[in-house]
Structures are given as structure tokens and as C-alpha cells.
Amino acid sequence: MTVFKPVDPASLTPHKHPFIDGKPKQMLIGGQWRDALSGKTFKSINPSTGMPIAEIADAGAEDIDAAVAAARQAFETTWRKVKPLDRQAILLAAADLFEKRYEEFAWLDTIDYGGPISRTRSGQRRHVGLLRYYAAQAVSLHGETIENSLPGDFLTYTLKEPVGVVGAITPWNGPIGNSIWKIGPALAAGCTLVLKPSEHASLSTLMFGQLMLDAGLPPGVLNIVTGAGAAGAAIAAHPGIDKISFTGSTATGQAIVRASAGNLKRLSLELGGKSPNIVFADADLDAAAPGSAMAVFANSGQICSAGTRLFVERPIYDEFVERVSAIGKATKVGDVFDPETVMGPLVSEAQLTRVCGYLDAGRNEGARVLAGGARLQDGDLAAGYFVPPTVFGDVRDDMKIAREEIFGPVISAIPFDSVEEVVARGNATSFGLGAGVWTKDLSKAHRVSRELQSGSVWVNCYQAMDPAVPFGGYKMSGYGRESGIQHVEEYLNVKAVTIKVA
Numbered sequence: 001m002t003v004f005k006p007v008d009p010a011s012l013t014p015h016k017h018p019f020i021d022g023k024p025k026q027m028l029i030g031g032q033w034r035d036a037l038s039g040k041t042f043k044s045i046n047p048s049t050g051m052p053i054a055e056i057a058d059a060g061a062e063d064i065d066a067a068v069a070a071a072r073q074a075f076e077t078t079w080r081k082v083k084p085l086d087r088q089a090i091l092l093a094a095a096d097l098f099e100k101r102y103e104e105f106a107w108l109d110t111i112d113y114g115g116p117i118s119r120t121r122s123g124q125r126r127h128v129g130l131l132r133y134y135a136a137q138a139v140s141l142h143g144e145t146i147e148n149s150l151p152g153d154f155l156t157y158t159l160k161e162p163v164g165v166v167g168a169i170t171p172w173n174g175p176i177g178n179s180i181w182k183i184g185p186a187l188a189a190g191c192t193l194v195l196k197p198s199e200h201a202s203l204s205t206l207m208f209g210q211l212m213l214d215a216g217l218p219p220g221v222l223n224i225v226t227g228a229g230a231a232g233a234a235i236a237a238h239p240g241i242d243k244i245s246f247t248g249s250t251a252t253g254q255a256i257v258r259a260s261a262g263n264l265k266r267l268s269l270e271l272g273g274k275s276p277n278i279v280f281a282d283a284d285l286d287a288a289a290p291g292s293a294m295a296v297f298a299n300s301g302q303i304c305s306a307g308t309r310l311f312v313e314r315p316i317y318d319e320f321v322e323r324v325s326a327i328g329k330a331t332k333v334g335d336v337f338d339p340e341t342v343m344g345p346l347v348s349e350a351q352l353t354r355v356c357g358y359l360d361a362g363r364n365e366g367a368r369v370l371a372g373g374a375r376l377q378d379g380d381l382a383a384g385y386f387v388p389p390t391v392f393g394d395v396r397d398d399m400k401i402a403r404e405e406i407f408g409p410v411i412s413a414i415p416f417d418s419v420e421e422v423v424a425r426g427n428a429t430s431f432g433l434g435a436g437v438w439t440k441d442l443s444k445a446h447r448v449s450r451e452l453q454s455g456s457v458w459v460n461c462y463q464a465m466d467p468a469v470p471f472g473g474y475k476m477s478g479y480g481r482e483s484g485i486q487h488v489e490e491y492l493n494v495k496a497v498t499i500k501v502a
């Protein structure tokens, strides 16, 4: 049944990947690979070179209809009746295949969205681990019996039931990981999916669709449609979809809330951020400096919980910001297939234009450029969308670069004087996704962690993620949690059963 055989990793080169074979990429609907009914396609661009790498089917509303119909049929006739142990077995088989073929996925993502190979490779433990974590959850679902006070003899209990057909919409900043974070919990819960990866990086998700079929997933349980915002909007509005799980920008999240109102879909939304990363004077600065630099420079700053507002206690401000700037200047940017490269390009020309707009805004509003600050155009880099690690000093809270999500490798360094002050300023944002605290004082770490309004707080580390630890937003960073035992609950309805015992 296997269609794609594992390739020898040694055969992979920057210019040769078995999945990039010149053929237009089709969508997975009802277990079949299909073109868009309209025949339309769009191009996926390699952000390191600006060159197209694949033609991909461009889904219209009629393709979304077909995918939803396939998902509904698979839900009603197959998947919701498949026993937990059998759902688990498929997820575990998929995890094994994925582990064997991980290198192919890492290479594909590196070509498609520009994450350096050092980064895409390092995702293996987490991404394979996520699949195995959700496999365990498939056999751990349970309701409760409840002591009641009804007059007479009544038995009351709850059943947990899959919500049905899930529409999943993902961004491009970690293509394969983002898709697995939707597929794993939905399948564990007994839901079927219509998944739309980002138009900027759809390839690894399509390759993963075949892997799921190879692992024994019945047709129609996972449908993958490709396209841009219009395809996403058709999913958000579709009356045949019961729940949307979305990761992306806050503005698109708001559009999804509005579009989903027609049939009151359940929603989980993981949206933007402008996370405070707070460094106290008593911190281990040898750890805090690289930790704070990579809290933003990792993935070229294209992480929703990046610690972009770097609050530094005044006595160490100059020295610390200098150290972070020095790390920025020494960070290797460029060839994404060089294992030493730490930062690749931004994902698209539009993103490059956006980020460069913020670099101009920072300068115009009077912030001081301490590292980076302008697009890289030397030699081969000119063809791609490269921006160097950038540090702005003398940033005020009211500047655009301190208020708005940039989604690029840009740190806004801001001095502060007291715990109360930095907590208030850290919280003075409409976002609430991540936060960092660097101190050797345990009491201060606890106090500040409690006061910060964000879904994750990292103390003396940043962005440490684990399948068992919930992740999600406060305020306009969204609602719902991914990872952790709560995650699968987002895909379940609770039914209360009351039985009068005769």
C-alpha cells in the first residue's frame, strides 16, 4: 500500500527532493489525490531564492464542499466507531513511519518555508513525540459518574463524544509541526478533518497525508485542501463543519470568529503575540543573553510567542543589550542547508516588506539600531528574503515596534526600574501568549509569573515546549489550549446522561 518509499537521506540535496518532482501537487479528498475542480493552481516559492518550487491545487468552494462531505461520511460510517485501541495503533504506526522518514520532512520544510536545516531537523523529537502523546490520549478518554441530589434513585454520568468534522487552518512558520498539532488530537478524539495548510508552505503537510494513508488511516478521515485565504474562509463559514482549530494572525482569527457564527462552530484560536521577556539584574546573564537573543532570532522571529519586548533592569541595561546585540551580529544567517546556519530568510516577499516597514518605523520613531536594521542583499542573499538579527535600543512603550507584532527577527529593548512597573508594562498589551522571566531570586520568579497575563511563562529559559504542557493565549492571543491533557477535550462534546433507576 505504501506509495512513497523512504529515501536515503544521503540522496537529498538542496536541489533534489523526491516530493518536488515537477508534477502539480494535488489535494487529498476522500482518500484520493485530486486536482481542484476548477483546474486552478498556485505556485509555492522557495524564500531563499524567490523561485517557484511547485504548482499546487487551488481549492475553490466546491472542493471544500467535497472535502467536508468526505469527512462527514468518514466520521459517520467509520472513524467515530473505530475503537480507541485501533485509533491509537494508527497514530503509533504513523509516528513510526514519520520517525523513519523525518529527514525528508525536515528537508522539504527547509526548502518550502526557509527554516534552516538545523532547526527543521531539531523538531524531530517534538513532532514524533506529539503523535505518540496523542496516541496515548486516544485510549485515555473518559467521562465521569456524578453524585446527584435528585429526589429518588438516579444514576448520572457523562459521555465524551467527538465534536464531528473539524476544519483546521494552519500557518507557515512550522509547517509540519503545526499540522501534526491539529491532526493528532482530532484523530485521538475520534473526529475527522478538513485541513488547510498555509499557501506559503503546503508541501510537507501533503506528504504527511500520504504517510497517514500508508499508516492505515481510512479514506476521508484526513482531507487536505490547499489554497489561500479564500479557501480558509470557505472552511470557516461551512455549515458542515462543527469546529475550527486555527493558528495564525489575530486579524484572521477575528474574521474566523465572524465567519463561523452561522452554525456556531466550536473554536480554538492560537493567535498573535507581543511577548515580554524580562531580565532582572540578578539573573545569570551568561544564560539570559543567548536565551533572550534566541527568544526572537529563532525561526527569524516568525514565532507567535517570540519574546520581542526585551525589558532589562536599568543597572544592567547597557551591558546586557550590548551582549544581545553582539550575539545578533555573530548569528549565522544565509544558506539554509549549511548545518551551521541559525537564521534563514523570512517566508515571503510580503513578509519581507512588512518587516522592513517596521525597521523604518523604529528608526523614524527615534529608536537606536544596535544590530542589523536593514535587509541583507550581499551576493546570493539578494534573491531571497533575508533580514539580519536586529536589536533596537532606547525603545519606548508607545512606539509601533513595541506595540505591534512584527513576526521578524527584531528585538525592542526597553529599560525598567522595579518589579511592579515591569509587570504593569509587560501586561500593557492586548496580547497574552508568552512571557520570559530571568532571575536567580525564586520568590521574585514566582511572584512575577503569577502576575503576568499570558498563557505561558518561561523562567530562566524561553519557548521550552512539551507535548504534555498546555500552550495557548490570554486576551487577544486567542482561546483554547494545545498540548496537555486539556487539548483533546477541545475536540470532545460532553453529554450528560441521567437514568432513573426503577
Ligand code: ADP
Pocket (backbone or CB within 6 Å): 169, 170, 171, 172, 196, 197, 198, 199, 227, 228, 229, 230, 231, 232, 233, 234, 236, 247, 248, 249, 250, 252, 253, 255, 256
Ligand atoms: P500569516 O500572516 O501567518 O500567514 P494568516 O492568519 O493570514 O497569518 O494565515 C494563517 C492561515 O489562515 C493560512 O492558512 C491562511 O491561508 C489562512 N487564512 C487567511 N485568511 C483567512 C480567512 N479570512 N479565513 C480563514 N483562513 C484564512
